[in-house]
Amino acid sequence: MTAWEAILELLEADDDELLGAYVGSLPASVLLRALSRLSHEERERLLRQLPAETAAYLIEEVPDLQAADLIDGLPADEAAAIVSELPSDEQADVLAALEADEAEAILEYLDPDEAERARQLISYEPNSAGGLMMTEYVSLPPSADVAEALDAVVGHSNDYALYNVQYTYVVTARLKRLLGVARFRDVVLAVPGSKLRAVMKPVQSISVETPLPELTDVFEAADLPALPVVDSRNAMVGVLRRDAVIDALSEKASVEHLKSQGIIGGEELRSMPLFTRAGRRLAWLSLNIVLNIIAASVIASFEDTLSSVIALAVFLPIVSDMSGCSGNQAVAVTMRELTLGVIKPVDAFRVWWQEASVGLINGIVLGLLLGAAAWAWKGNVYLGLVVATALCVNTLVAVSIGGTIPLLLKRLGFDPAVSSGPVLTTVTDMFGFFLVLSLATALLPRLTG
Amino acid sequence: MTAWEAILELLEADDDELLGAYVGSLPASVLLRALSRLSHEERERLLRQLPAETAAYLIEEVPDLQAADLIDGLPADEAAAIVSELPSDEQADVLAALEADEAEAILEYLDPDEAERARQLISYEPNSAGGLMMTEYVSLPPSADVAEALDAVVGHSNDYALYNVQYTYVVTARLKRLLGVARFRDVVLAVPGSKLRAVMKPVQSISVETPLPELTDVFEAADLPALPVVDSRNAMVGVLRRDAVIDALSEKASVEHLKSQGIIGGEELRSMPLFTRAGRRLAWLSLNIVLNIIAASVIASFEDTLSSVIALAVFLPIVSDMSGCSGNQAVAVTMRELTLGVIKPVDAFRVWWQEASVGLINGIVLGLLLGAAAWAWKGNVYLGLVVATALCVNTLVAVSIGGTIPLLLKRLGFDPAVSSGPVLTTVTDMFGFFLVLSLATALLPRLTG
Numbered sequence: 017m018t019a020w021e022a023i024l025e026l027l028e029a030d031d032d033e034l035l036g037a038y039v040g041s042l043p044a045s046v047l048l049r050a051l052s053r054l055s056h057e058e059r060e061r062l063l064r065q066l067p068a069e070t071a072a073y074l075i076e077e078v079p080d081l082q083a084a085d086l087i088d089g090l091p092a093d094e095a096a097a098i099v100s101e102l103p104s105d106e107q108a109d110v111l112a113a114l115e116a117d118e119a120e121a122i123l124e125y126l127d128p129d130e131a132e133r134a135r136q137l138i139s140y141e142p143n144s145a146g147g148l149m150m151t152e153y154v155s156l157p158p159s160a161d162v163a164e165a166l167d168a169v170v171g172h173s174n175d176y177a178l179y180n181v182q183y184t185y186v187v188t189a190r191l192k193r194l195l196g197v198a199r200f201r202d203v204v205l206a207v208p209g210s211k212l213r214a215v216m217k218p219v220q221s222i223s224v225e226t227p228l229p230e231l232t233d234v235f236e237a238a239d240l241p242a243l244p245v246v247d248s249r250n251a252m253v254g255v256l257r258r259d260a261v262i263d264a265l266s267e268k269a270s271v272e273h274l275k276s277q278g279i280i281g282g283e284e285l286r287s288m289p290l291f292t293r294a295g296r297r298l299a300w301l302s303l304n305i306v307l308n309i310i311a312a313s314v315i316a317s318f319e320d321t322l323s324s325v326i327a328l329a330v331f332l333p334i335v336s337d338m339s340g341c342s343g344n345q346a347v348a349v350t351m352r353e354l355t356l357g358v359i360k361p362v363d364a365f366r367v368w369w370q371e372a373s374v375g376l377i378n379g380i381v382l383g384l385l386l387g388a389a390a391w392a393w394k395g396n397v398y399l400g401l402v403v404a405t406a407l408c409v410n411t412l413v414a415v416s417i418g419g420t421i422p423l424l425l426k427r428l429g430f431d432p433a434v435s436s437g438p439v440l441t442t443v444t445d446m447f448g449f450f451l452v453l454s455l456a457t458a459l460l461p462r463l464t465g
Numbered sequence: 466m467t468a469w470e471a472i473l474e475l476l477e478a479d480d481d482e483l484l485g486a487y488v489g490s491l492p493a494s495v496l497l498r499a500l501s502r503l504s505h506e507e508r509e510r511l512l513r514q515l516p517a518e519t520a521a522y523l524i525e526e527v528p529d530l531q532a533a534d535l536i537d538g539l540p541a542d543e544a545a546a547i548v549s550e551l552p553s554d555e556q557a558d559v560l561a562a563l564e565a566d567e568a569e570a571i572l573e574y575l576d577p578d579e580a581e582r583a584r585q586l587i588s589y590e591p592n593s594a595g596g597l598m599m600t601e602y603v604s605l606p607p608s609a610d611v612a613e614a615l616d617a618v619v620g621h622s623n624d625y626a627l628y629n630v631q632y633t634y635v636v637t638a639r640l641k642r643l644l645g646v647a648r649f650r651d652v653v654l655a656v657p658g659s660k661l662r663a664v665m666k667p668v669q670s671i672s673v674e675t676p677l678p679e680l681t682d683v684f685e686a687a688d689l690p691a692l693p694v695v696d697s698r699n700a701m702v703g704v705l706r707r708d709a710v711i712d713a714l715s716e717k718a719s720v721e722h723l724k725s726q727g728i729i730g731g732e733e734l735r736s737m738p739l740f741t742r743a744g745r746r747l748a749w750l751s752l753n754i755v756l757n758i759i760a761a762s763v764i765a766s767f768e769d770t771l772s773s774v775i776a777l778a779v780f781l782p783i784v785s786d787m788s789g790c791s792g793n794q795a796v797a798v799t800m801r802e803l804t805l806g807v808i809k810p811v812d813a814f815r816v817w818w819q820e821a822s823v824g825l826i827n828g829i830v831l832g833l834l835l836g837a838a839a840w841a842w843k844g845n846v847y848l849g850l851v852v853a854t855a856l857c858v859n860t861l862v863a864v865s866i867g868g869t870i871p872l873l874l875k876r877l878g879f880d881p882a883v884s885s886g887p888v889l890t891t892v893t894d895m896f897g898f899f900l901v902l903s904l905a906t907a908l909l910p911r912l913t914g
Contacts, residue, residue: 043682048807053815077685204653233492236526241690262708266715270801273722277797278790284798285807286819294826297794301827304790305834308783315779316842322778326771329778330764333785333894334757341727341753345746348726349733352719358497358734366502370735377743378750385754393765445782 019046020053027061035062036070047077052287059287060089063098072101075110079283084113087122096125099134104151105260108137136253145231146224148264149245149254155185158195158213162206165198185244186216187252194221194244194252221246224253228268229357231261269355272433276351278304280434300434307438311336311445318453325463327394328456331386331403335452338382338407339414339444346371346418347436354422354432361427364420375415383408398462406451414444468495469502476510484511485519496526501736508736509538512547521550524559528732533562536571545574548583553600554709557586585702594680595673597713598694598703604634607644607662611655614647634693635665636701643670643693643701670695673702677717678806680710718804721882725800727753729883756887760785760894767902774912776843777905780835780852784901787831787856788863788893795820795867796885803871803881810876813869820868821861828860847911855900863893 017025019042026035039047039062051059063071063086075083075098087095087110099107099122111119111134119138123131133151140146154168165184184198196216206215221244222234234243235258245254274283278300284293315322315332322328350367353359359367387404391397418440422432425439456463466474468491475484488496488511500508512520512535524532524547536544536559548556548571560568560583568587572580582600589595603617614633633647645665655664670693671683683692684707694703723732727749733742764771764781771777799816802808808816836853840846867889871881874888905912
């Protein structure tokens with residue numbers, strides 16, 4: 017019996033305890049796969065039958081958007097009970113994915129302190145230190161005794177949220193200004209009765225507004241599992257774990273890949289509602305069809321040439337498609353180098369130069385291949401010459417655009433992952449059609465002779 | 466002055482100490498960007514002038530393939546001095562990226578124990594527990610005293626490799642069979658004079674052969690920063706950090722994105738040699754041009770229809786390109802769900818069904834759009850009907866293939882990230898051309914009338 021069937025059976029049997037124990041025992045990927053087999057109603061029923069703690073585990077394991085979709089169907093008080101069991105960073109992610117009024121309704125049912133903290137976390141940019149940090153940490157004033165610090169850490173030692181953060185942060189009593197950090201081992205090895213003031217060490221902190229790309233550098237340099245996050249007045253507001261930064265980067269890379277393939281507005285799982293999925297994909301496709309029609313209109317203006325040499329119609333899609341492929345390779349390398357931070361928009365000229373050299377080599381090779389095929393097919397060397405020249409030049413154009421367009425789009429404030437592909441293929445299609453057909457027009461007597 | 470210019474100036478000045486200090490202070494992304502401005506010779510000179518420890522820092526920060534390229538140019542003894550400074554997991558990655566004889570030449574210069582360990586690590590599958598683990602950890606027999614364990618951990622506390630692994634593994638004295646783990650806090654809080662046997666706890670271990678996707682589940686479930694790795698006889702061979710698993714997953718996602726865009730055989734940075742870059746891209750493009758020619762040959766067999774209705778040449782690239790886009794969306798969602806473990810090859814039928822429903826909606830909308838454009842342009846409703854039907858049907862075909870082909874390829878043992886795109890576009894191009902032209906042939910009197 018698969019996990020999905022087992023869940024259905026337990027739902028039928030109405031044995032909430034067993035259902036909770038079973039769901040809590042499933043690894044994330046098995047759980048996700050099982051959820052994708054359940055209908056929307058079954059998932060909601062499952063969530064309501066589970067104890068809040070297990071329901072929270074389930075919510076943590078599914079992507080934020082799907083989590084929000086699940087939470088959305090529950091009464092606000094039941095939703096609040098589940099949300100309250102989530103660690104602070106996950107709480108903020110799920111609430112941020114809900115409609116504002118839904119989120120507010122849930123916040124009403126939370127403990128006022130917790131609600132206030134969640135509101136604060138939601139207000140930060142998701143991919144910044146504030147959006148990624150967690151608010152579960154141990155802090156004490158410098159006058160505290162090492163025994164107090166030991167109690168505080170050991171008392172939380174079963175709290176998974178702290179498993180990785182064996183630090184006591186030393187902050188001023190009232191304004192919580194960050195003074196330093198006492199490492200667990202220093203607290204343990206200290207002379208009994210010492211004050212934290214005596215064992216604490218200076219600590220590097222991160223501003224709550226630091227964006228994700230900078231955070232990577234900070235953690236590479238600091239080589240620590242977690243760093244404290246402070247606001248503009250140096251008051252401590254949270255702890256950022258290195259894991260959370262790596263996770264966020266990996267998430268960002270996946271989303272960019274999806275975007276570049278036309279899945280925009282967040283990720284898609286097939287368990288999401290049909291019309292949401294169709295509508296989101298269609299938003300991008302409808303723009304694309306307009307761009308395609310514009311590009312193909314170039315062909316329409318050369319109808320005379322085409323009807324004289326109908327064989328050209330065979331080569332139009334080949335030239336445009338191959339140039340698109342070459343250009344997409346260049347886009348992929350630029351996006352990769354942008355993510356690694358190896359290049360910035362100011363490097364556009366150097367990138368262009370490095371792409372042009374590759375484009376020239378590949379354009380010549382591909383042009384010769386296609387030209388030879390055309391010559392062999394129709395026995396007309398001029399036809400070969402037309403398609404060879406067009407493909408060679410258009411490859412050069414495609415890699416030049418592909419390598420630099422993400423940099424230009426980024427500079428102009430567009431999302432390069434979404435827009436690079438459509439801009440690239442529209443331009444290379446138009447230019448490819450134009451090259452084949454205008455060269456053919458110029459050599460028309462030779463082609464029809 | 467930028468980092469790149471500063472490095473060049475320090476190289477000129479021959480001030481090795483300052484150069485070492487400067488390079489060691491740069492964050493990874495700044496260093497990578499600076500390196501990409503240096504010529505191959507300058508990078509090699511830089512590496513040779515740096516102290517081995519700083520050179521190792523630099524090698525750690527660049528992608529493995531580039532690291533191997535840098536190391537490759539050095540005499541084996543100098544290379545060995547740098548390799549010896551790398552943590553064990555990074556050592557294995559760099560050596561694995563070198564030619565076998567180059568790697569062996571370097572291993573000859575290493576301390577025999579270190580060389581043996583490195584050979585062992587290289588022999589594991591890169592994306593498995595063995596390929597990702599590190600061999601720096603503290604282990605002691607059960608008869609050891611807690612004071613010994615404390616010394617061992619505190620003695621290594623400045624060793625960055627251990628920063629995250631505050632565990633002493635308890636293993637049998639001779640065969641190193643894993644018995645349990647003593648957590649730092651339990652060692653500290655134990656009655657002085659206790660033996661590790663008394664404070665150790667049972668520990669979950671990972672088999673050295675566990676593949677990456679399973680490792681994710683293991684860490685999700687265990688929620689610990691690191692787990693011990695054992696061989697088939699339960700002898701401890703290494704420690705796997707959760708960070709290493711997340712890093713490997715993120716790396717895998719990037720490489721898959723690059724592959725899907727035609728950058729195969731590992732990643733490309735523009736600082737790599739020109740002919741390597743051109744050759745690798747060309748390997749994929751040359752296969753693609755053959756597939757393109759095969760697909761376009763469908764057009765050649767309908768020359769009569771095309772010459773009667775030359776306007777069709779405008780719609781051929783639009784139908785094939787739009788179907789390709791719809792199909793690629795489906796491929797992206799399937800690849801995403803495969804990575805998350807939500808679907809497996811056996812789910813192909815369910816995936817097809819879920820794609821077909823989206824494809825039908827989107828095919829109808831896009832077909833109506835394109836059909837209306839064709840009708841408006843030529844004033845012939847039958848032309849509109851031909852292109853609308855062709856695009857609608859081909860969208861359905863494209864999402865059906867796009868959604869399921871990665872599953873089929875995976876089942877057949879191919880890499881879905883590389884092969885899905887070319888298979889998809891070849892089939893949808895052929896089918897798209899065939900649909901437009903055969904429908905037009907059937908309605909020829911209406912189109913020319």
